[in-house]
Amino acid sequence: MLNNKSILIIIVVIIFSFLISIITLKSFNKNEKIVFVDLQKAYNDFKMNAEIEKEAQGLFQKRQLLLDSLLNDLKTKEKVANKSKNKGSKENLEKDKEFYFQKKQYFDNSNQQIIEQYKSKIWETIQTLSNEFANENEIDMILGKGAAQAFVYGNEKFDYTNSFIEYLNKHYSEKK
Secondary structure, three states: OOOHHHHHHHHHHHHHHHHHHHHHHHHOOOOOOEEEEEHHHHHHHOHHHHHHHHHHHHHHHHHHHHHHHHHHHHHHHHHHHHHOOOHHHHHHHHHHHHHHHHHHHHHHHHHHHHHHHHHHHHHHHHHHHHHHHHHHOOOOEEEEEOOOOOOOOOOHHHEOHHHHHHHHHHHHHHHO
């Protein structure tokens, strides 16, 4: 089921794709240098993506270890509480269960926010570097292919995906 944010993103992508198509058709002339880049491939092969993913996975694993530890403690406390006739230990067990589920929900939500922040940061960096790439290579327009399917076909001679990925990784490494 799509949420409002997803629907809005889809609508923006469709409008953006339509505008790119119109701009391309209206402004195409022999003196302009128009190329395309497979954005999904560029995103996947961008070193920054791998580094951030590794960083995020480290954080997520630490959080999972904490949750696993809390769950093991809960199981132990549950065994003790089941054997005990003490009402207080059962009440404490319920509080501990509630704490565990709150912590799990917090981590799940926080992890999703971190992923979205990282994706946004990666796309912002790709955008900045694509402007520099276009200027350095005297490119008038870079069309995106792949992620948003702005167009369906482009002659291979206009495909700058590999050059773009090399540029992204080189300049990202230099700016670190």
